[in-house]
Amino acid sequence: MTYLDQLGDELARVGIRGRQRGRILAEAADHIAEGGAAEFGDPRELAQLFADELATQATRRSAYVAFAALGLAGAGFAVGWRLLILNGTADITSAAFLPLGLVAAFCLIACPQISFAAGLLSLLRAHRLRKQRAAPAAELALLARRTNTALAFGAASLVAFSVYAVDYHAAFSRWQVLGAGVGGILLTLPVAAAAISSRRALSVRSGVPGDAGDMFDDLPVRLPRRPWLVCFALTGALAVVFLGAAGADEGPRNAIAESVLVIGSFAVLGRRLGLRK
Amino acid sequence: MKAELLKGHLDSLVLAALAVEPAHGYGIIARLRDRSRDVFRLAEGTVYPTLHRLERDGLVKSRWTAASGRRRRVYRITRSGREALAVRRLEWKQFSRAVEAVLA
Numbered sequence: 249m250t251y252l253d254q255l256g257d258e259l260a261r262v263g264i265r266g267r268q269r270g271r272i273l274a275e276a277a278d279h280i281a282e283g284g285a286a287e288f289g290d291p292r293e294l295a296q297l298f299a300d301e302l303a304t305q306a307t308r309r310s311a312y313v314a315f316a317a318l319g320l321a322g323a324g325f326a327v328g329w330r331l332l333i334l335n336g337t338a339d340i341t342s343a344a345f346l347p348l349g350l351v352a353a354f355c356l357i358a359c360p361q362i363s364f365a366a367g368l369l370s371l372l373r374a375h376r377l378r379k380q381r382a383a384p385a386a387e388l389a390l391l392a393r394r395t396n397t398a399l400a401f402g403a404a405s406l407v408a409f410s411v412y413a414v415d416y417h418a419a420f421s422r423w424q425v426l427g428a429g430v431g432g433i434l435l436t437l438p439v440a441a442a443a444i445s446s447r448r449a450l451s452v453r454s455g456v457p458g459d460a461g462d463m464f465d466d467l468p469v470r471l472p473r474r475p476w477l478v479c480f481a482l483t484g485a486l487a488v489v490f491l492g493a494a495g496a497d498e499g500p501r502n503a504i505a506e507s508v509l510v511i512g513s514f515a516v517l518g519r520r521l522g523l524r525k
Numbered sequence: 526m527k528a529e530l531l532k533g534h535l536d537s538l539v540l541a542a543l544a545v546e547p548a549h550g551y552g553i554i555a556r557l558r559d560r561s562r563d564v565f566r567l568a569e570g571t572v573y574p575t576l577h578r579l580e581r582d583g584l585v586k587s588r589w590t591a592a593s594g595r596r597r598r599v600y601r602i603t604r605s606g607r608e609a610l611a612v613r614r615l616e617w618k619q620f621s622r623a624v625e626a627v628l629a
Contacts, residue, residue, distance in 0.1 A: 271598070275550055275573055278597045282551045289568025297574045305581065381578065 251285035252277055258295035263452040264302065272298060296455045300382035306449035307388045307395075310442070311374035314395045317442035318367050318402045324435045325360065325409060332409075332428050338419030349415040355408035357505075359401045362513055367398035369521055372466040384458025390522045392450055397521060399443045406432045406439065462522045475524035479514045483507045531567050535575050536584075537613040538565070540606055543585060547601035549592075550576060576600055584609050 255276055259269045280288060288294070343349025373391045377383050413420060413428030420428075464473050471478060487503040494502050518524045531538075542548065542556040550572050557565045579585045584606035590597050602610070 272573065274596050275598050276570065278549065278592075278595050279551045279569065281593075281595060283554070283569060287569045289570035294568070294570040294574075297571060298577070301574055301578055 251280060251288065251291065255291040255295065258291045259298070262295050262299035262455070264295065264298055265451075268302070299452050300454045300456050303385075303388055303449070303452040303454035304377065304380060304383045306452055307383075307391050308374045308377055310446040310449040311370045311391055311395045313445045314399050314442040315367050315371050317438035318363060318398060320438050321402055321406060321435045322360070322364070324431065325405060328409060328428060328431045328435075332413055332420060332424050334424070335421075336419075338416035342418055343415045344417065345415060348411065352408045352412040352415055355404055356412055358509055358513075359405040359408060361509065362517070363398050363401035363405060365513070366394050366401065366517075366521055369463060369466065369523075370394035370398055372463075372468075373522075376466050382454065382456050384456045384460070385454040386458060386460035388454050390460040392446060394521055395446050396443070397517065399439055399446065403436055403439050403443075406436045460522060462525050466522075475518065476514075479511065479518075479523075483510045486510060531565060532571075534617075535567075535572070536579060537610065537617065539572060539575050539579065540584060540602060540610040540613070543600055543602040544607065544610055547599050549597050549599050553600070579606070 252273055256269065256273055259265075259272060264272070276288065340350070340353060370391060373387070373394060377387065377391070410429045410432030413425050413432075417425045462475070463478075464471060464475075483506075487507050490503040490506045491499040493499070514523060538557055539553055542553045542560070545556065548556060551569070553576075554569050554572055576585065576587070580587055580600070583603060585600045585602055587598050587600045590599050
């Protein structure tokens with residue numbers, strides 16, 4: 249087995265394939281033809297060196313791509329929603345198939361918020377890593393989890409939007425239902441493209457040791473490292489906003505529902521998103 | 526010289542080597558070795574991740590050429606690369622002067 253074969257295998261092992269791998273091997277072949285393989289370095293270490301940097305760059309870039317895609321989808325979602333409820337929202341019990349309608353309605357409220365929170369956390373981490381050449385594998389894994397969670401819940405929001413419009417079609421005009429259905433599908437395209445970018449980034453594996461950290465490492469302000477305290481403070485602040493935004497009838501109900509959503513999401517997704525260790 | 530000591534400065538050294546004239550990876554290694562009077566010796570392959578990163582950052586550009594029947598990637602420094610090198614030279618002068626003052 250030649251040196252170049254070994255290097256090729258090692259590059260494939262760390263997930264560097266295609267044109268990138270071809271370029272590295274072509275440059276190595278030229279170098280070795282001139283100076284020999286003895287001084288070129290251990291193939292495993294060299295492949296890992298490439299992977300450490302490429303994984304960091306690709307994971308960081310996929311976080312930015314995801315946030316841009318979700319921003320685009322979010323803007324479309326907001327416009328689509330305004331158009332759908334032009335003549336008022338549907339009665340919650342008027343769905344063609346009520347269980348599906350209720351799930352869609354719940355997802356319409358919960359998924360965009362979770363997607364936004366995960367996307368924001370992803371962006372904060374990507375920004376923190378912007379000057380790092382080779383970030384620890386654990387940090388990149390956390391960044392990828394945040395990005396993928398944001399994308400998954402973003403896609404779920406768009407699906408819920410289409411399903412809601414179709415299931416509550418009796419309350420809307422035909423053009424509204426058709427527009428919501430087609431719009432929902434079209435808006436998932438940038439999200440799907442970002443998901444592909446994120447999946448590609450995950451194929452290259454960093455080998456840099458280190459801790460993943462948590463949200464306290466990402467925040468631009470120093471807070472006491474007590475995740476649940478921060479969660480309850482955020483919940484309280486949001487509850488006040490929801491109380492103020494709605495009337496006396498709906499305000500308390502909305503505030504309680506939002507509090508349950510925030511605390512529940514924190515409990516279920518907290519570790520996955522690096523909100524707590 | 527220990528490779529670890531060199532690693533932190535490899536970007537600047539590669540940019541400085543390319544500021545003279547364009548070169549391929551082996552040429553850069555040879556230039557570094559010559560100009561350091563054989564003090565800078567590192568696993569030669571490690572210069573390539575650095576070159577690829579500098580290219581991603583827009584500090585160098587590269588293109589394939591043909592040499593002795595082989596494909597050869599030749600790198601040249603960009604205007605941004607020259608500006609970055611000027612900044613790094615200044616930083617290095619300040620740093621080395623300070624270290625010299627302390628160690629002496």
